[in-house]
Amino acid sequence: MKTRIPLLLATAGALALTACAPQDQYGNTATAPGQGMNRAQQGAIAGAVVGGILGATRDKDKNGQGKDAIKGAIVGAAVGGVGGAILDQQQKALQQSLNNPNIRVVNNGNHLSVIMPESTLFATDSAAVGAQGQNDLYTIARNLTQYPNSTIQVVGHTDSTGSAAYNQDLSERRARSVAGILTAGGVASNRVSTTGRGASQPIASNDTAAGRAQNRRVEILIIPTR
Numbered sequence: 001m002k003t004r005i006p007l008l009l010a011t012a013g014a015l016a017l018t019a020c021a022p023q024d025q026y027g028n029t030a031t032a033p034g035q036g037m038n039r040a041q042q043g044a045i046a047g048a049v050v051g052g053i054l055g056a057t058r059d060k061d062k063n064g065q066g067k068d069a070i071k072g073a074i075v076g077a078a079v080g081g082v083g084g085a086i087l088d089q090q091q092k093a094l095q096q097s098l099n100n101p102n103i104r105v106v107n108n109g110n111h112l113s114v115i116m117p118e119s120t121l122f123a124t125d126s127a128a129v130g131a132q133g134q135n136d137l138y139t140i141a142r143n144l145t146q147y148p149n150s151t152i153q154v155v156g157h158t159d160s161t162g163s164a165a166y167n168q169d170l171s172e173r174r175a176r177s178v179a180g181i182l183t184a185g186g187v188a189s190n191r192v193s194t195t196g197r198g199a200s201q202p203i204a205s206n207d208t209a210a211g212r213a214q215n216r217r218v219e220i221l222i223i224p225t226r
Helices: 004-019 039-058 067-097 131-146 164-184 209-215
Strands: 104-107 112-117 150-157 192-196 217-224
Touching: 067 104, 067 112, 067 131, 067 217, 112 131, 131 164, 150 164, 164 192, 164 217
Parallel strands: 150 192
Antiparallel strands: 104 112, 112 217, 150 217
16 A cells, blocks of 8 residues: 555645646736636645645554545645635735725735735835825735734835845835834734845846836735634
């Protein structure tokens, strides 16, 4: 039976890779087998793979018949399916509540990314959030309080204009400003962390005005804790 366990896990792994269609940096899902599966289904398959691997390696009953692998796969599938369904629900709720078409909510499978361009939040070279941006952030904060089982990472990004030191400082100050409004909106401060990436993680070319505008952004990463 020992040879069957690796075969079982290899098959499950192949199914998981087939089910989880990749996304590009703009949140667009690439064409791939299994593309029609929702996040709950993808999470269930991924959970089954992880659970099966853990069960097979532990083999607590020492029977070598793969029963622990099967048990682990079942438990993993249940946990992964629930987690994927919750992310689907939260993404849908966010998209319905936000009235700003410039804000994108991307479901990455294991976390959500709320991508807010500079134009929705700040004036040029400023870290003070404008009135409309504050309204959007309070809307996001209400969603985060309704889905409390997650940690929040607020990440500031800039374009490459100016010095690296200036861009790093600006990205950090902008992340802190956004995080401050989220906590003012009711999100527990121990759930929220901030970081600035400066110009180090562009999502478009800095050679054009349109590309630089895309790079100037704040991303709110919503990462489930269970």
